[in-house]
Amino acid sequence: MSQQVPDWSEAQRRPGKRKDDPELVWRVAPAPFPTVEGYRITWVHSSAKQHRDETARAERIDRARHALTELAERLAGPRARITTRVAAEEAAAALLATSGAERWVSATVTETVDERYRQETRGRPGKDTRYRKIERTRFALEVSINSEQVRYDAASDGCFPLISNDDKLTDTEVLAAYRYQPNLEKRHHELKSVQDAAPVQLKSPFRIEALFACQFIALLTNCLIERELRHAMTHRNIPELTLYREQRACTAPTAARIHDAFADVQRHQLTRDSHHVQTFDPQLTTLQLQLLELLGVPASAYTTDPVR
16 A cells, blocks of 8 residues: 655645634645546545544543443443453444444453352361362453554545546646535525435325425525615615624525524404403514615515504
8 A cells, every 4th residue: 555645735724713723724635546447536635624533532442441441341240240251342343333433442351260258058167177279250351442543544545535527727726616515505504404304204296296395495585685775775875784683793694594584473362251362462672673674575474463
């Protein structure tokens, strides 16, 4: 296996998400060989991904060591239920598989035999008393960390390949195109997160088409709401709205934030003997009234009488 260090070149650098976080750095390097299909490969190293990889591996190792320590304590206890070496090895292997750390952590089962003697019959011992030897096998665990494997895997932390059929883009441009991908798939993200579209069990194709038609209408409605509001903000020279929590400004409102602004709006009706007595309309806030005005929705949609 080649040990050549890639010829990294810095592609992007951005400040961390928080004030004291380190900068986010992306580096790129061309692969010496293409894919089997002949496509170019660009290797990318992300400082944020490197931190995530390191943290994930350390957590798996710690989780495995903690679980194996608990197993060792049970094996050493006076009422250990695991009485064979095979069972002890299977229990240790199951814990390693569950923790996902079998690549770096190994556990070896050792056994010792405790010997003690007991009288064959009851009574006070004497010169003619016969004793019987009782043997009990106890198991222990020897846990070890494969530091060589850890170092080997750590060398590739933060790295991932990008495959492209465009030979005109530079490696930096390939990374920029990849990072722009979420913007192109924004509506797919909204479908899965905001609208919470999830797998369902429908046998009829007509029901499947009807369900996705409803999802499409909801997605299209959200798009139109965002478009209408942003155009109105531009036309009226409104740079931002306080749609985020703690009255923080939002320069590009999304449908999800707009829905959140009206999430607590309620209307109550008082009835007596099945007869309507009084309606309690919601008291719309200044922000809610501003949103309705920008969207061209009359305030009377939320109140009995139009708000003056």
